[in-house]
Amino acid sequence: MKDGYMKFVHSGAGRVIAKTLGLPIPAKLRRKGAPSTLGPVLIGGGELTGLLQSQVAELGYQLGSTPKQKVHALVFDATSIKTPGELANLYRFFRQNIRRMDRCGRALVISRPPEDCDSPEQHIAMRALRGFIRSLGKEMRAGGTSQLIELSAGAEQNLPSTLSFCLSPVSAYVSAQTIRVNAVELAETADPKAPLAGQTVLVTGAARGIGRAIAETVASYGAMVIGVDVPPMQGELDKVCRDIGGRALPLDICADDAAALICEAARANGGLDCIVHNAGITRDKSLAAMSDVQWDLTMAVNLQAPLTINAALLEAGLINDGGRIVGVASISGIAGNKGQTNYAASKAGVIGMVERYSSVLSAQSISVNAVAPGFIETEMTAKIPFGIRQAGRRMSSLQQGGLPVDVAQTVAWLANPQSIGVTGNVVRVCGQNLLGA
Ligand SMILES: NC(=O)c1ccc[n+]([C@@H]2O[C@H](COP(=O)([O-])OP(=O)(O)OC[C@H]3O[C@@H](n4cnc5c(N)ncnc54)[C@H](O)[C@@H]3O)[C@@H](O)[C@H]2O)c1
DSSP states (O other): OOOHHHHHHTSHHHHHHHHHHTOOOOOOOOOTTOSOOOOOEEEEESTTHHHHHHHHHHTTOOBOOOTTSOEEEEEEEOTTOOSGGGHHHHHHHHHHHGGGEEEEEEEEEEEOOGGGOSSHHHHHHHHHHHHHHHHHHHHOOTTOEEEEEEEOTTOGGGOHHHHHHHHSGGGTTOOSEEEEEOOOOOOSOOOTTOTTTTOEEEEESTTSHHHHHHHHHHHHTTOEEEEEEOGGGHHHHHHHHHHTTOEEEEOOTTSTTHHHHHHHHHHHTTSEEEEEEOOOOOOOOOGGGOOHHHHHHHHIIIIIHHHHHHHHHHHTTOEEEEEEEEEEOOTHHHHOOTTOHHHHHHHHHHHHHHHHHHHHGGGGTOEEEEEEEOSBOSHHHHTSOHHHHHHHHHSBTTOSOBOHHHHHHHHHHHHSGGGTTOOSOEEEESSSBSTTO
8 A cells, every 4th residue: 555645745746735834744764775875883882882883893884984974873882871870971972963863864772671780770770761762763853763772791692683683774664662682692693694594484474465575575584484374365375485485385373273284384394493473363343342253353363373373383392492483463452442452452462472482482592572563554554444544654753654574674683593682572663653652
């Protein structure tokens, strides 16, 4: 679905009218593949500055800049801040440099998880950063984003995949997120261009929309994809899987034999390295008017099926050590939404799955995370009435809907074996939507 308003305000006359009337002019986001080189990265702050410089340089970014040069990113190491008073160092760094940011710039703060801090003062200072980063996200201009990475002590080697995601155009529609990175032993460094080479990734709901984008994106990073979708979608599913050299597995994830068939496919491929529970449905109705079928079906597809499939795979040992489980929640599961008691409950349940299983499965070094998309341009959101659809797009800091590829790139980062230290996170892909903010 095209965003006609966006097209209009980027036309000559449309821009003049929008400016005159004070209407929003959403920035054109820079996404992966855009033909432009990114400017330098400025790094400031505490003890990890040297390490950050070498990791950022390793990712291919230029460090430092001339005073008049636009910068792509500002990165501040706040791990050395011990008291709320010392937050002034962070303030000064961003205050001095924020106007120098290029379009689609990145503001990034590295901190410690508050609950890991020994002193109350440091705990409080680290907690304060979450408010800072959320407000900064709302002040970023021209498609800029901000993120907070809470890095556990000793997790420095786990940082690069997340640093790479946050700095790069692949995180175009992710903003104001707090991402926790733990210390977990890493497998050998993969080819950065094909971090998923040799990995088997199963994606449910892969025939269209976000699931299709996830299948295509993880395949583009080298994964062998097993795509699942309902039998009536087999034509579309076969095409997606054929195009990416994957394998189609047409089945309804709620069917009695679904978990057994998925286990069979996983076994035939040496187990799964990653499963992405993307298949989802809406059956919107106010609670008073909702039928049992609308409630039951939504809960069955969105929540019960992922739980049943996970249990079967784990019991059979078919999620390989170091594997990743990625759920697809929704901001509706965070904020709630009128007419979506069933959907919001199912998606909040997906968040519960992340909370519970991330700690249970850490012993096997299996990470469990979810993405929570906001308004993404798909056939699901094309069904929303016109006025609500327009409001849904504009009610975010980036003032526009996201694309399936934005969710897919976020999933690909969580599916990367080098991201195994990222677990227990629910990462919103919503352009900092005001819902549940
Ligand atoms: N589009 C958005 O704005 C948005 C926002 C938040 C969350 N989400 C979530 O993202 C996921 C994908 O959404 P989308 O917009 O691409 O939806 P979509 O309707 O375009 O695609 C969903 C896919 O899942 C498949 N599917 C549905 N039930 C299934 C079942 N029982 N077994 C196997 N496959 C099944 C469908 O056939 C379809 O191919 C869903 O979980 C959705 O709740 C979407």
